Amino acid sequence: MLDLIERPRRNRRNPWTRAMMRETWLGPEHFIYPLFIHDGEGRQPIASMPGCDRLGLDALMHEVEGAVADGVGAVVLFPAVEEALKSSDGAESHNPEGLVPRAIRKLKARWPELVVITDVALDPYSSDGHDGIVSPDGRILNDETVAVLVQQALCQAEAGADVISPSDMMDGRVGAIRAGLDAAGFTDVQILAYTAKYASAFYGPFRDALDSAPRFGDKKTYQMDPANAREALREVALDEAEGADMIMVKPAGPFLDIIRLVRESTALPVAAYQVSGEYAMLKAAAQNGWLDEKKAVLEALTGIRRAGADVILTYYARQASRWLKETAR
Ligand code: PBG
Numbered sequence: 667m668l669d670l671i672e673r674p675r676r677n678r679r680n681p682w683t684r685a686m687m688r689e690t691w692l693g694p695e696h697f698i699y700p701l702f703i704h705d706g707e708g709r710q711p712i713a714s715m716p717g718c719d720r721l722g723l724d725a726l727m728h729e730v731e732g733a734v735a736d737g738v739g740a741v742v743l744f745p746a747v748e749e750a751l752k753s754s755d756g757a758e759s760h761n762p763e764g765l766v767p768r769a770i771r772k773l774k775a776r777w778p779e780l781v782v783i784t785d786v787a788l789d790p791y792s793s794d795g796h797d798g799i800v801s802p803d804g805r806i807l808n809d810e811t812v813a814v815l816v817q818q819a820l821c822q823a824e825a826g827a828d829v830i831s832p833s834d835m836m837d838g839r840v841g842a843i844r845a846g847l848d849a850a851g852f853t854d855v856q857i858l859a860y861t862a863k864y865a866s867a868f869y870g871p872f873r874d875a876l877d878s879a880p881r882f883g884d885k886k887t888y889q890m891d892p893a894n895a896r897e898a899l900r901e902v903a904l905d906e907a908e909g910a911d912m913i914m915v916k917p918a919g920p921f922l923d924i925i926r927l928v929r930e931s932t933a934l935p936v937a938a939y940q941v942s943g944e945y946a947m948l949k950a951a952a953q954n955g956w957l958d959e960k961k962a963v964l965e966a967l968t969g970i971r972r973a974g975a976d977v978i979l980t981y982y983a984r985q986a987s988r989w990l991k992e993t994a995r
Pocket of ligand 1: 942
């Protein structure tokens with residue numbers, strides 16, 4: 667027999683002991699469910715995201731009904747905008763009769779308690795496929811874009827959005843949106859800032875879903891270099907100072923160190939986005955029978971929580987909530 671004083675395995679002896687020792691919990695209250703919407707009828711499948719569809723407004727109501735029944739309490743909306751409505755100034759982004767404001771009104775009328783979150787950025791509305799306004803020589807104009815983002819945020823708040831979520835990575839947009847919301851009396855509307863959003867290859871399926879890929883170049887002049895960690899702290903300090911209520915790191919899986927770093931540098935709640943490419947990888951492996959989907963997904967989500975995320979935006983929100991109900995210790 668080994669002469670051991672410490673035997674960590676003692677604390678793993680049986681399910682109840684393991685449950686008592688568990689450091690990280692996962693529950694539906696930790697999830698935000700991203701939903702793609704379109705201005706037509708029914709569901710349109712998204713090839714690179716099996717199980718996620720673009721939802722017409724009736725299909726959206728149906729999906730949210732199921733999600734709420736499964737315990738999900740927060741959704742974030744992403745619109746697929748018709749080509750004819752896209753423009754270089756993204757004006758459709760602040761049309762009060764646009765798809766997103768209509769969806770918000772419908773959801774809030776039916777579920778006043780549901781936390782409805784909206785994305786603020788121009789890419790789904792931009793004929794250039796960029797998050798900002800493009801100058802004739804191909805630069806993404808910061809301050810001109812921020813002015814439009816404020817209009818977009820106000821339009822969403824007027825429709826009833828609970829949380830405004832700027833994902834564009836323009837400088838100064840959190841402060842400008844906060845000031846705009848406050849001036850219009852929306853002092854209770856929260857801002858969930860995409861604070862450390864990296865220029866990632868893992869957004870590919872999302873851009874398929876919305877047909878929102880950049881029509882030229884890439885997003886590296888506004889989204890962060892995946893090689894950088896200290897820079898995330900700089901963005902955190904700015905978004906905090908500008909009035910963000912929550913800080914987001916995106917993507918989640920390949921950036922767990924950033925989630926941890928951000929967690930330790932701010933007292934604000936931290937969100938992490940398990941993005942479309944992370945979903946697609948898990949889904950593809952599961953569909954091939956290479957991974958046990960339920961176990962792999964819950965492990966990936968637990969890892970994101972363990973790294974320091976309070977909440978997770980995940981396309982698995984509904985399924986994971988259902989799995990957690992049926993999972994025994
Ligand atoms: C748009 C936006 C993107 C995502 C969320 N908001 C894509 C991008 O920046 O190109 C990605 C989400 C995902 O991949 O699941 N500003």
